[in-house]
Amino acid sequence: MEEKVLLKGNEIIGEAAIRSGCKLFFGYPITPSTEVIEYLSANLPSQGGTVLQAEDEIGAINMCYGAACTGNRVMTASSSPGISLKQEGLSFSAAVELPMVVVNVNRCGPGLGGLGPAQSDYFQSVKGGGHGDYRLIVLAPSKAQELYDYTMEAFDLADQYRNPVMVLTDGYLGQTMEPVVLKDRPESPKFDRTWVVDGCEGREKRILASYSLTNEIGEANNRYWEAKYKAIQEVEQRWESFHAEDADYLLVSYGTTGRICKSTVLNARKKGIKLGLIRPITLWPFPEKAFEPHLERVKSIVTVELNTGQMIEDVKLAVECQVPVHLYHRQGGMLPTETEILDYIEEMIATDTREVQA
Incomplete structure (x- = not known):
């Protein structure tokens, strides 16, 4: 029901x-x-x-x-x-x-x-x-x-x-x-219970x-x-990919900021920026496999976090230094808006372009 x-x-x-x-x-x-x-x-x-x-x-x-x-x-x-x-x-x-x-x-x-x-x-x-x-x-x-x-x-x-x-x-x-x-x-699968402590009459104690x-x-x-x-x-690695299949740039975020980042991706796509999102569902085990299809194509990755940068370490390990990884973060109970995140992405792209031209 x-x-x-x-x-x-x-x-x-x-x-x-x-x-x-x-x-x-x-x-x-x-x-x-x-x-x-x-x-x-x-x-x-x-x-x-x-x-x-x-x-x-x-x-x-x-x-x-x-x-x-x-x-x-x-x-x-x-x-x-x-x-x-x-x-x-x-x-x-x-x-x-x-x-x-x-x-x-x-x-x-x-x-x-x-x-x-x-x-x-x-x-x-x-x-x-x-x-x-x-x-x-x-x-x-x-x-x-x-x-x-x-x-x-x-x-x-x-x-x-x-x-x-x-x-x-x-x-x-x-x-x-x-x-x-x-x-x-639905009825849960039957798991081994031979370890349970439930009285040892008639068997060896556990x-x-x-x-x-x-x-x-x-x-x-x-x-x-x-x-x-x-x-x-x-x-058990689990994740959600959102418009990541053709992305030039990837956001990585989970939980509350993961849902905010979906709006950022949609707004970026309206501006012609090929932005995608990988949202980890299991934080451990961290979904390293999620990044494998994108490493040869993606130019930069940005983790969006509500801390000073913690998950970014696992993202860097997952991509094995093959892609630059940046951090956008808020702290102290403050949430970022989709506009703030997109502004950061656009500035990052502009900086990368200026560096290439130089």
Whole structure:
């Protein structure tokens, strides 16, 4: 059954979690993510689930750790400073291979920062964030329907790979009301549950722990995780290409700025500028494959970010220095307009032309 409704972005995430079979939510209120826990508090118990407001973010992530050991679908949500406090628990969860979904409604920093939208948590999200060599799968929605669909998908990915999955959104998407089609999720695939801690009567006990008693065991464990993450990188890269097939210039942007950049591309095309967009959907694994068809044709790439330049490093690695990569950015909760971005592109093209003529 499908139903079209008008909901705030954070409420959409909550509804998607319920329809994905999430049974346990542990969190602590923090703006601009608070509506996630509010919505689930009002609606999850009637569906047989439990919501608990922990004493703080550290308590919440460790409750997720314990609950995930039982094989139930578990979620937490927070915003930037709260996600920082969860990093040790996320590292432990990845090491023990516990599936869970983590929502980060990114606000600007550093420190307490402000409540406006930002992409300043990119490094923290895609480079592990906590101690050790581990990764989170990171999905970056850019509109209401994607908030719903990607939250649902996050639960399946978490179960499939036995790994925490992050849905990285921001204060703009979380607070904006948009129409969304609510769909009941088809029955999820059956995933291996032989690791679940559910009472050991009649079988050998199962221990979920991340401590390596010897260096030899430690290396063997890390090689296992390394191979696991390489396999995910190979098959889970996702992106959207928008007018990129014949583009002379490419924008690269995700989330809120990714949708703004679509208008920039359309406005540029009206002016005769062959501009395209690659919008990463998975921030990890980063969609390196998206750039391969364009490297011999594209003259320049511009990343549009709400930070001082974080994703640009992954774009440079993806193109292997074959194409110049530039940055256009805003910070502190400020969003760029499509006109600002296009002005930057036109000045870049004019500068390149002057340099060639010189």
